Amino acid sequence: MRMKTAPSDSEAQERDRQELPFAAPCQHPDIGAPFHWLKLGLEDIKRAPRQSLSYGLSMVVISYLISAIALEFGNFYSLLTLLSGFIFIGPVIAIGLYSISCQLQLGQRPKLGYCLREGQQHIGNTLLFAMIMLVVFLLWARAASMIHVFFPMHTNPSLQELALFLSIGTSVGAIFSAIIFCASAFSLPMIMDRKVDMITAVVTSVNAVWQNKKVMLLWASIIFFFVLLGFATAFIGLLIIMPLIGHATWHAYLETIDARRWPKYTGGAKEE
Secondary structure, eight states, X not given: OOOOOOOOHHHHHHHHHHHSOSSOOBOOOOTTHHHHHHHHHHHHHHHSXXXXXXXXXXXXXXXXXXXXXXXXXXHHHHHHHHHHHHHHHHHHHHHHHHHHHHHHHTTOOOOHHHHHHHHHHTHHHHHHHHHHHHHHHHHHHHHHHHXXXXXXXXXXXXXXXXXXXXXXXXXXXXXXXXXXXXXXXXXXHHHHHBSOOHHHHHHHHHHHHHHTHHHHHHHHHHHHHHHHHHHHTTTTTHHHHHHXXXXXXXXXXXXXXXXXXXXXXXXXXXXX
């Protein structure tokens, strides 16, 4: 009688991978959860001020550099540099902030060098995510230009014409903003935390936002308010706002996404 051999590690991993769902299930936090996430994010800044504010300062400096280039080279370069700069650099900074929160969660002392290596290890997925976001932003820009084609504004538009133009423009902007928020709300934290592909992470993020519409609408509104505050303070406010939102997003992911079925990312922080 022929005995059955135990499956190899690679076969077991492949079987587990095939059994994984298309998206991770989500929890349903209460309506006040976003304020709790902000509180936890602020605590992370207090526990690791040098590391957190270093990322905030880098975002302030990058914002000034990108704005200077945009002003120097005009409208076309303005769009290109602003999009490429913020979209490609933002996810890398976000990964570093998630790494700080993760290390604090494990009782470790966060190290900037470790956070930078963490970002480097995930550079493939972050670049893929950035490319997806860039395509969405370019489509958004094209849609905005088409609004001007179909609804041209005169020198002295009537109140009705102005209201129609603004309502259509706002609706188009809201649609693209919702797409970007749904795709990015939890995808990057999941990529850093688990061995998962970008498609699964994005689908998980979209599903979690859809299942928690009211909470996520409040969370998106808070982020929008803070971003406006950052621009209103000539980017200086980003010194605190960027780390605060980054750390809070990590805690939002932990409380909302149940990714236990996916293996932990081995390059991440390890428990002592």
